[in-house]
Amino acid sequence: xxxxxxxxxxxxxxxxxxxxxxxxxxxxxxxxxxxxxxxxxxxxxxxxxxxxxxxxxxxxxxxxxxxxxxxxxxxxxxxxxxxxxxxxxxxxxxxxxxxxxxxxxxxxxxxxxx
Amino acid sequence: xxxxxxxxxxxxxxxxxxxxxxxxxxxxxxxxxxxxxxxxxxxxxxxxxxxxxxxxxxxxxxxxxxxxxxxxxxxxxxxxxxxxxxxxxxxxxxxxxxxxxxxxxxxxx
Numbered sequence: 001x002x003x004x005x006x007x008x009x010x011x012x013x014x015x016x017x018x019x020x021x022x023x024x025x026x027x028x029x030x031x032x033x034x035x036x037x038x039x040x041x042x043x044x045x046x047x048x049x050x051x052x053x054x055x056x057x058x059x060x061x062x063x064x065x066x067x068x069x070x071x072x073x074x075x076x077x078x079x080x081x082x083x084x085x086x087x088x089x090x091x092x093x094x095x096x097x098x099x100x101x102x103x104x105x106x107x108x109x110x111x112x113x114x
Numbered sequence: 115x116x117x118x119x120x121x122x123x124x125x126x127x128x129x130x131x132x133x134x135x136x137x138x139x140x141x142x143x144x145x146x147x148x149x150x151x152x153x154x155x156x157x158x159x160x161x162x163x164x165x166x167x168x169x170x171x172x173x174x175x176x177x178x179x180x181x182x183x184x185x186x187x188x189x190x191x192x193x194x195x196x197x198x199x200x201x202x203x204x205x206x207x208x209x210x211x212x213x214x215x216x217x218x219x220x221x222x223x
Contacts, residue, residue, distance in 0.1 A: 033211075035213070041215060042120075042201065042213050042214055042215035042216050043158070043201070043213040045210060045211070045212065045213070048210055056210055058210075059210075091157060091158075102148075102160045103158075103160070103211065105157035105158050105159070106157060107156075107157055108157055
């Protein structure tokens with residue numbers, strides 16, 4: 001079946017512009033996660049959605065970052081007024097339910113802020 | 115102290131040899147533990163869950179030591195295809211998984 005998809009696969013933007021990254025989770029998965037991975041670094045948790053519960057936003061690095069999940073499915077991560085330090089691969093993952101189920105990752109969006 | 119810490123490596127391993135590495139976690143209330151594998155410029159994929167009694171999957175063996183708060187991964191009879199970054203993942207509270215920085219393994223002929 002279809003896995004997690006993300007778009008765009010690559011995004012180059014100028015400093016100060018806003019960007020939107022999209023994630024389509026596996027159908028039926030109630031949990032959705034966003035992570036950020038800088039070159040050669042580990043995954044940094046950003047935000048977590050679980051069903052209709054309030055999202056866990058504890059990993060968002062600043063108020064320039066926001067995310068929403070519409071209809072319990074597709075999610076968008078928005079970065080406003082991008083900075084060069086925002087350059088990274090943004091990974092989305094989904095899982096059937098709780099955190100101790102396997103997370104299935106999308107291929108990521110590589111964001112480059114010039 | 116980071117919540118989940120790993121030796122970044124790289125561990126240079128001759129083909130056919132055994133390699134083992136650990137991951138330490140800081141939260142004693144951690145409940146679930148996993149090893150993920152990430153190939154270069156690819157997304158992470160689950161390698162195996164780590165159970166309290168330890169578990170084996172083919173050439174891979176995972177152990178959990180709650181007293182010392184670490185998990186380990188051992189790879190026997192290393193293959194060239196085992197070259198990757200191995201991510202330690204811990205579920206400490208709620209549903210948020212915390213990833214370690216990864217241990218890079220390079221298997222050489």
